[in-house]
Amino acid sequence: MKGVAKGIPSISDVDSHALVAWLRAHAEPAYRAKQIRRHAMHGAASEFEELSDLPKTLREKLAASFRWSAVELEREEASADGETRKALLRLADGHHIESVLMPHHGARNAVCVSTQAGCPMACAFCATGEMGLVRNLTAGEIVDQVRYWQRELAPRGERVSHVVYMGMGEPLNNYDASLSAARTLIDPNGFGISPRRVTISTCGVVPKIDELAQEGLPINLAVSLHAPDDRTRTAIMPINRKWGVEEVLAASARYVKRTKRRVTFEYVMLAGVNDSDAAARELAEKIGRHGRKADAHLNLIPYNPGPGGFRRPSAERMERFAKVLQDAGIAATLRISKGQDIAAGCGQLKVSEGKAAATT
Numbered sequence: 001m002k003g004v005a006k007g008i009p010s011i012s013d014v015d016s017h018a019l020v021a022w023l024r025a026h027a028e029p030a031y032r033a034k035q036i037r038r039h040a041m042h043g044a045a046s047e048f049e050e051l052s053d054l055p056k057t058l059r060e061k062l063a064a065s066f067r068w069s070a071v072e073l074e075r076e077e078a079s080a081d082g083e084t085r086k087a088l089l090r091l092a093d094g095h096h097i098e099s100v101l102m103p104h105h106g107a108r109n110a111v112c113v114s115t116q117a118g119c120p121m122a123c124a125f126c127a128t129g130e131m132g133l134v135r136n137l138t139a140g141e142i143v144d145q146v147r148y149w150q151r152e153l154a155p156r157g158e159r160v161s162h163v164v165y166m167g168m169g170e171p172l173n174n175y176d177a178s179l180s181a182a183r184t185l186i187d188p189n190g191f192g193i194s195p196r197r198v199t200i201s202t203c204g205v206v207p208k209i210d211e212l213a214q215e216g217l218p219i220n221l222a223v224s225l226h227a228p229d230d231r232t233r234t235a236i237m238p239i240n241r242k243w244g245v246e247e248v249l250a251a252s253a254r255y256v257k258r259t260k261r262r263v264t265f266e267y268v269m270l271a272g273v274n275d276s277d278a279a280a281r282e283l284a285e286k287i288g289r290h291g292r293k294a295d296a297h298l299n300l301i302p303y304n305p306g307p308g309g310f311r312r313p314s315a316e317r318m319e320r321f322a323k324v325l326q327d328a329g330i331a332a333t334l335r336i337s338k339g340q341d342i343a344a345g346c347g348q349l350k351v352s353e354g355k356a357a358a359t360t
C-alpha cells in the first residue's frame with residue numbers, strides 16, 4: 001500500500017453522491033461510481049493502480065484525488081495460537097489506532113473496530129481509557145479497518161463476516177461517523193455484511209441509545225453494564241454518574257421494544273468487586289424488572305491484565321456467578337478471552353501516542 005497521504009480524503013470517506021459528482025466533474029461516466037465502490041469494498045486491491053478494469057487515466061485521476069485507504073499498517077501481531085491478530089494502524093495525521101481480527105475455527109471472521117483514537121470515558125479497568133480522547137475517527141477510518149482485514153483474508157478466499165464496535169473509543173460519542181460506517185458496512189453495494197452481524201457497543205450513553213433505536217437499522221446493541229448497582233458501577237465507570245444502572249437498563253429495554261433486536265449486556269468480571277452471588281442476584285432481578293428475561297443476554301468477560309490493579313476471579317467463582325444468573329432465567333455466557341498475549345483482549349487496546357507503539 002502506498003503511504004497515507006495527508007490532506008486528501010480516503011475513497012471510503014466519499015459517499016456515492018459525492019463520487020458521482022466527482023466523476024462528472026472529471027468528465028467520467030457516472031456508472032463508474034458503483035464499479036469503484038465495489039472494488040474498494042470487496043476487492044483485494046491495495047491501490048487504485050491495481051484496478052485494471054478501469055481506464056488508466058481514470059485510475060490516475062482517482063489516485064490524485066483520493067487515498068485508497070485511510071489507515072496504513074504500522075505493525076501487526078498474532079497471538080500464540082495464531083488465531084487472533086492485532087494491527088496497529090496509522091492515520092493520515094500521524095495518530096494511531098488498533099484493530100483486531102478474531103477468527104473462529106474458520107467459521108467466522110469477526111473484526112473489532114475502533115471508533116476513536118483513545119477514549120474519554122475513563123473506565124477504571126480499561127487501557128484505552130487511560131489514554132484520554134485523542135480524536136474521533138471519520139467513517140472512512142472505521143470502514144477501512146474492516147477493509148484492511150478483508151485484504152488480509154481475501155487471498156485465502158475468506159471474508160470478514162462480523163463487525164463489532166468494541167475497539168478503542170465509545171462509538172455513540174462519535175455517533176454520526178459510527179452510524180455512517182455501519183451503513184456502508186451493511187449496504188449491499190458497499191461492504192454487504194448482514195446488519196445482524198454488526199454490533200455497536202456502548203458504555204451507556206442513554207440519549208444516543210434512544211437515538212439509535214429510531215434509526216431503523218436492525219443492528220445489534222451491546223451495553224457495558226459491569227455492575228448491578230450504582231455505587232460499584234460509578235467506582236469503575238465514571239459515566240454512571242450521568243446515567244445510572246436503572247436508566248441504562250430502561251434505555252436498553254426501549255431499544256429492544258423499538259427494534260425487536262436483543263440487547264447483549266457486557267460484564268467484565270473483577271475479583272472482589274462485582275463477582276459475588278449477591279451481585280449476580282441483583283443483576284438478574286434488575287434485568288428482569290426492565291424487560292423480558294428472555295430478551296437479555298449477558299456476556300461475562302474475564303478481566304484481562306490492565307490498569308486499575310484489578311484481578312480476575314477464579315474460574316469456579318465466574319462459573320458460579322454464571323450459574324446464579326442462569327438459575328434466575330438469564331442467558332449468561334462466560335467468554336473465553338482471546339488474544340491476551342498480544343494485549344488484544346477486551347479493555348487492553350492502547351496506543352502510546354507519539355511513540356507509535358502499542359502498550360503490550
Ligand code: SF4
Binds near residue numbers: 170
Ligand atoms: S471500556 Fe470502552 S468506553 Fe470505557 S474507557 Fe475503555 S474504550 Fe472507553
